Amino acid sequence: MRTPLDRLRDSLLGVWSVGAVVFLFVPIFVIVLFSFNDNQGRFNFTWQGFTLRHWADPFGVEGLQQAFVTSIGLAALTTVIAVILGVCVALALVRHRWRGRGATGGLVFLPLATPEVVLGAALLGWFLTLGFIRGFVTLVIAHVMFTLGYVVITIRARLEGMDVHIEEAAMDLGANQLTTLRKITLPLLAPGIAAASLLSFAISIDDFVVSNFNAGQTVTFPLFVYGASRQGVPPQVNVIATAMLLFVILLMFVNLGFQRRAARRQNRELEPTPALGL
Amino acid sequence: MSETDVALRGLTKRFGDMVAVDNIDLDIPRGGFFALLGPSGCGKTTTLRMIGGFEEPTAGTIELAGKEITQQPPHKRDVNTVFQSYALFPHMTVAENVAFGLERKRVDKAERKQRVAEALDLVELGPLASRRPAQMSGGQQQRVALARALVNRPRALLLDEPLGALDLRLRKQLQLELSQIQRDVGITFIHVTHDQEEAMTMADTIAVMRDGRIDQLGTATELYEHPRTAFVANFLGNSNLVDAEVISSSGRYAEVDADGGARLKVPANAVAAAQSPQIRIGVRPEKMTLEAGNGQQLDGDSNALLGRIVDAAYIGLATQYVVHTEGGADLQIFVQNSSSRTSGLDEGDRVVARWDPEHTFVVEREEQHAG
Ligand SMILES: Nc1ncnc2c1ncn2[C@@H]1O[C@H](COP(=O)(O)OP(=O)(O)O)[C@@H](O)[C@H]1O
Numbered sequence: 001m002r003t004p005l006d007r008l009r010d011s012l013l014g015v016w017s018v019g020a021v022v023f024l025f026v027p028i029f030v031i032v033l034f035s036f037n038d039n040q041g042r043f044n045f046t047w048q049g050f051t052l053r054h055w056a057d058p059f060g061v062e063g064l065q066q067a068f069v070t071s072i073g074l075a076a077l078t079t080v081i082a083v084i085l086g087v088c089v090a091l092a093l094v095r096h097r098w099r100g101r102g103a104t105g106g107l108v109f110l111p112l113a114t115p116e117v118v119l120g121a122a123l124l125g126w127f128l129t130l131g132f133i134r135g136f137v138t139l140v141i142a143h144v145m146f147t148l149g150y151v152v153i154t155i156r157a158r159l160e161g162m163d164v165h166i167e168e169a170a171m172d173l174g175a176n177q178l179t180t181l182r183k184i185t186l187p188l189l190a191p192g193i194a195a196a197s198l199l200s201f202a203i204s205i206d207d208f209v210v211s212n213f214n215a216g217q218t219v220t221f222p223l224f225v226y227g228a229s230r231q232g233v234p235p236q237v238n239v240i241a242t243a244m245l246l247f248v249i250l251l252m253f254v255n256l257g258f259q260r261r262a263a264r265r266q267n268r269e270l271e272p273t274p275a276l277g278l
Numbered sequence: 279m280s281e282t283d284v285a286l287r288g289l290t291k292r293f294g295d296m297v298a299v300d301n302i303d304l305d306i307p308r309g310g311f312f313a314l315l316g317p318s319g320c321g322k323t324t325t326l327r328m329i330g331g332f333e334e335p336t337a338g339t340i341e342l343a344g345k346e347i348t349q350q351p352p353h354k355r356d357v358n359t360v361f362q363s364y365a366l367f368p369h370m371t372v373a374e375n376v377a378f379g380l381e382r383k384r385v386d387k388a389e390r391k392q393r394v395a396e397a398l399d400l401v402e403l404g405p406l407a408s409r410r411p412a413q414m415s416g417g418q419q420q421r422v423a424l425a426r427a428l429v430n431r432p433r434a435l436l437l438d439e440p441l442g443a444l445d446l447r448l449r450k451q452l453q454l455e456l457s458q459i460q461r462d463v464g465i466t467f468i469h470v471t472h473d474q475e476e477a478m479t480m481a482d483t484i485a486v487m488r489d490g491r492i493d494q495l496g497t498a499t500e501l502y503e504h505p506r507t508a509f510v511a512n513f514l515g516n517s518n519l520v521d522a523e524v525i526s527s528s529g530r531y532a533e534v535d536a537d538g539g540a541r542l543k544v545p546a547n548a549v550a551a552a553q554s555p556q557i558r559i560g561v562r563p564e565k566m567t568l569e570a571g572n573g574q575q576l577d578g579d580s581n582a583l584l585g586r587i588v589d590a591a592y593i594g595l596a597t598q599y600v601v602h603t604e605g606g607a608d609l610q611i612f613v614q615n616s617s618s619r620t621s622g623l624d625e626g627d628r629v630v631a632r633w634d635p636e637h638t639f640v641v642e643r644e645e646q647h648a649g
Pocket residue numbers: 293296297298316317318319320321322323324325
């Protein structure tokens with residue numbers, strides 16, 4: 001029985017949900033919109049008419065292209081290193097028994113819980129102490145450090161859900177440890193590795209705080225935006241941000257498509273075969 | 279047949295303080311169907327995993343075909359395992375799963391293809407070669423696991439409760455198929471199970487395991503007809519066990535005093551193995567007959583105990599009686615409903631329970647208190 005109170009609650013919930021979505025998406029919408037703003041002068045805060053000129057020349061601002069390329073390269077390199085390290089750590093944590101395993105399992109997550117400012121300042125301290133010249137290399141080291149935890153969590157969850165006997169079966173059938181890793185463990189971890197890669201790429205590419213401490217003369221995309229914002233963010237930044245957004249949305253749809261197709265295939269082939277109805 | 283394929287010598291496995299496998303000596307004959315039977319937690323899987331190379335023994339050695347393999351890693355051992363969870367490779371097709379072992383041995387492609395096809399035919403899965411494991415039923419996955427192991431023609435095949443996850447009907451069917459396949463390929467099968475019926479149906483030789491030790495080794499008939507411990511007597515079917523004391527032993531039968539004064543005959547060779555005159559004797563419920571009476575007509579040819587029926591349950595094929603004897607024991611007796619002789623017996627009736635002395639077995643007394 002629906003009482004008036006129920007109906008009131010439902011409509012309030014609807015309003016609330018719409019409100020939440022608007023709250024989440026208005027800033028993004030503004031960023032996209034202002035990539036088309038025909039702004040005059042340095043500032044891009046008031047709407048002055050529609051133009052495609054920023055889209056025609058996305059790198060038309062001094063240093064933007066360089067910063068963008070640096071960020072992509074940094075995120076890619078960070079991802080490769082963090083995922084390789086993370087897979088090793090996760091394998092060691094889940095598949096092997098050794099002294100200090102419990103402690104390591106806990107400590108890996110510490111960078112996730114540490115405030116970024118603390119992390120960045122602490123790293124800076126170390127780099128100065130050790131006499132490192134700050135730049136791309138120190139950025140890679142810093143980024144690997146704070147993405148590693150996420151990679152380990154993701155891969156470890158996947159590994160824990162995997163039947164150990166599958167790897168044992170491979171060895172039982174004559175595969176040595178390396179072959180087992182190559183033919184069985186890594187292929188089965190692939191979805192986890194993909195997820196961890198996307199995650200660490202995404203975290204790395206938008207990091208500002210830690211990078212700000214350890215970048216030296218190197219400028220990443222977030223550092224560029226921050227620097228530019230003091231004199232007014234050029235609309236090209238909105239263009240790049242919008243392009244990145246579109247790229248991510250595209251990835252999501254591709255992923256969704258893959259999943260749908262896999263699910264459909266599974267359903268089709270799971271239908272009973274009368275001839276061998278076991 | 280008498281050649282030994284797998285030999286365990288003083289094999290022991292401890293997990294911390296827990297002794298999972300306790301100093302086992304075992305010779306598993308070549309080419310037979312061998313079952314390791316015991317209740318859950320008795321150390322069957324651990325024993326099998328040590329043979330497969332997945333657990334390192336705390337002490338003792340393992341020999342395969344006369345060569346010691348105790349220190350060899352799994353991939354060097356000429357044995358293959360069918361895991362209880364099947365452990366199929368989910369990212370490979372059925373054919374790729376089955377071909378995996380042959381690829382590792384660098385069997386050339388043509389031969390590989392042929393042997394995979396043969397193995398899949400053996401388990402009647404030829405048409406499903408290009409499927410993925412997730413697209414198959416439990417019974418089909420079980421067959422893939424079997425084919426994947428057998429295709430390598432190992433010296434011995436290890437099966438850890440391979441039918442445990444299947445429903446009863448399918449299990450029965452696969453029990454028969456599995457014994458048939460074993461006879462066809464002639465490879466030594468070492469089959470772990472907690473299901474006594476399964477072991478008795480399939481195996482040539484059964485080792486009954488308890489608390490990490492082998493209680494008794496023998497054929498299904500030997501174990502059933504002549505159990506040597508109370509545990510074996512009760513784990514394989516039902517048994518009536520009563521304490522007894524040997525009075526005299528002359529000729530074919532020994533005479534024992536049991537159940538508070540009754541004189542019973544026991545095969546002399548069964549008593550000879552006992553270490554003291556204080557023994558327990560047993561008889562299977564279906565080996566006994568019941569007749570109305572109070573003991574006036576006791577004669578010397580059969581064993582008889584007097585008592586009163588305290589429970590009678592008709593279960594179709596048979597009627598299951600519980601008889602409370604004069605000595606205070608409760609005997610279970612199954613009487614087949616094929617004749618009408620016993621009809622008319624009911625709760626409260628005084629009866630004589632009889633059996634052939636040949637069907638009497640002897641178990642050690644201390645087993646009563648162990649475990
Ligand atoms: N990896 C392990 N660590 C600790 N104890 C174990 C381990 N594997 C088995 N055990 C213990 O050893 C005993 C025998 O186990 P198992 O061989 O699996 O028995 P079964 O297969 O007969 O059921 C059990 O009590 C079990 O808890």
